[in-house]
Amino acid sequence: MPPIDSARQRSPSNRLAAPAAPEARPAALDGVDEGVWIEVIHKMDEVYNDLLQYEVALEEKNAALEDSQQFIESVLASISDILIVCNRHGLIQEVNDSLRRIVGLDEDALRGQPVCELFADDASRQRAREFFAARPATVQDCELLITGRDGSPLPVSLNCTPRLSGTGKLVGMVLTGRPVGELRRAYHALRQAHDDLKRTQQQLVQAEKMASLGRLVAGVAHELNNPISFVLGNVLALRRYTARLQTYLQAVHADEGVRSPGVEDLRRELRIDRIMDDLAPLLDGMTEGAERTRDIVDGLKRFSAIDRSAEEAFNLAEIVERAVRWVTRSGGKRLAVHVDLPKELPVIGSSGQMQQVLMNIVQNACDATVACSAPRLEISATCAAGGVELHFADNGPGISPDDLARIFDPFFTTKPVGQGTGLGLSISYGIVERHGGRLEAANRSQGGAVFSLSLPLAQA
Template sequence: MIPRADANGPPAQPAAPASDLPVLAAVDTPAAPGDEALWIDVIHKMDAVYADLVSSQSALEERTERLQEAHDFIGSVLGAMTDVLVVCAAGLQVQQVNAAMLRLVGGDATDWIGGPVSALFDAGDRATVTALIEAVRRGRPVAPREVRLAGAEPGLGLVSIDCAPRQDANGRLAGFVIVGRPIGELQRAYRARDAANRKLQHTQQQLLVAEKMAALGRLVAGVAHELNNPISFVFGNMYALRRYGQALTTYLAALDGGTSEAERAELRRSLKIDRILADIGPLVDGTLEGAERVRDIVQDLRQFSASREEAPDRFDVVRLVVTAANWVAKTRRTPPDLRFDLPPVLEVVGRKGALHQIVVNLVQNAADAIGGRSDGRIVVAAHAAADRAIITVADNGPGIAAEIRDKIFEPFFTTKPVGSGTGLGLYLSYNLAAKLGGTLTADTPASGGACFRLTLPMDARDG
């Protein structure tokens, strides 16, 4: 600091300069009184100039520091960006590129700065980039474009770019800022996801087919069992009728052959003609009944297999529920204790095949739930409530644990060992119930076990 002049005395001797700033050299010759005032004035002025210089220097230093901070901040932001960024002058020379861009196009910023902005892009897309910039220059609205970057690895260099004008402090066009979002990775991820989706759908289709085949298998086993009874019945009767026919033919031939009364009586007794005559009626009736049963089963089967295109039809829920439940019960190695709590008839108008499939699935699950338990029991009930038919299938198995209660209707959810269940039974049943205009819900009654409740409209044509 320059020594200050005291208002009442001569100026103090200036000390050695602290900096390179010019200072007035000390003079040791005595000064005239007029000269002294001049000196004081000069020293004051110099002091003021020096103070100004010092304060502008510190302001400059402060500003430089702030500038550096701002520069570092912008640098760190640009460096952290995952989108690519190019700043170019109005003449389209590159002024700035960020790290994300350099990672994709390679090289240092200095390799690109000063060069044409189009060089950053694939030769095939340069015209697109230039057209985009020119549109922005003319103030036209532009939409992002997908372009490839120069020399980027295959699958990595695709970016969706957008461009905005950059103005100087006077509001004049100073250049352009291009920002691009790399979409090569994104596209690859999308493609991988699509492929995984397609694979999943394919697998689900296969599982659905497998489930349908398993259902068909169960159905065929049930039908075979069901048909076996009446057919063996018909066979047995037909063999008996053939024997009866032979006996009657022999007897009639004896009658025609002029045999004696005694011989005829003996023949009648030995051929059991009277028993045959009494038996023929019931035998034919029984055979007819067996044949009718076969016809009914085939009809049931037809309706089941046609369930997809089946039109709503009037049918008896009770009869259908009993048939479906029995089919399942009879195919089990240990037939479950199956009980019914049903009205004599419960007619509804709906799709018989779909209902059959639901009941089969529910009874199948109930039979699985009670397993080989000696006291295992399944109760199938139905009743009408206003415009709905309610069908319940309850069992006294372990019930449905709280943590899986909201999952059991999901496709492929199963707690059964691999190969024993596909987890599609309830999912399909739930959707079939919805298609029938009804609902399917699961309950765990306080008394234990599980109870599935199916509601159906009394007349599906109303819905």
């Protein structure tokens, strides 16, 4: 919009000259009364005063117009949204700085160009042509692609409104809008954060359930300790009593003078000798069962208790056997597990945490081989240089190369929704690292996956 010349910028010499004084006027023409000249001079003074007033009013209006123009230009320059003013044929008349920054062209290059040439694809150009139909209407939130400064398409949400003259005649269209790329990225980031928050909430709920389960197991294990202690104590007492009774009966039956005539018949009828022979195996079985139950309860207490110190000695081979026994017996399908380990694998650390790691590895093998006709897991050990390396090899489908690189990442799981949390291997990885070892995963050449757990052995 070109600036309007202000009358205030004119020099005083450009102002209207005042009429000459009566003394400087020529003498009255013959036949003309002097009163007529005086009246003409008064009229000229009135016209001159009117012209001065008009000039002052014009200067004020020019000043107001300049202020309005500067205000409009400053507003248009500060608008972050793009603004395009077109005539009714779709030719650009005015644009703001925001559009010029986006497309990388100045106002002279844009003025007079068809607005459709600003768009990046045929669909956007066709949609822009529809804005200038025979009977255009207001368009709201129409997303089109504009060619950016570097030639890449930028999504822009446009609004199009008809521009009318003072008499209501269509003279053009006004397009306003804003780039939606940043908004879309912010929306995706917000959605990702919301999904992460939901997953974290689910993990917290699951963790609280596991904590409650641990407290329940600890309480049950504590309650089971008392009856198991009673059973073991009574079995030991019965074993002592059995030995005494056996000695007594042998003495009774050895003394023929003490025995009554029907004692031998009653002895054979009640099978006293067979009962006495079976007492020792029965007591041994009861003792073994009670001791196994005591070991299971002790393992439950260790697994569910909070580890106050990770500096305790334990046999890693026993933890492996316990983890295999718990997972295979709780699984719906029988997993054939072949364990080839030394009887003693002394390790310093937390037996409860290590049992959690081993149960997780065995459970993953059980889940990976669920579709196999004969699921199998082989556990072996290699001892060297003061350490032990356990190998858990299954005959499942293995791990894909893409998943292998992030299998220990938190919240990553290949299991269906609701069947895996994606935290088991991640937590196991951290536990093994805190014990000074390492946990690795790979695929076997003959098929299936293998997890390798390395730990330092306790020094004698």
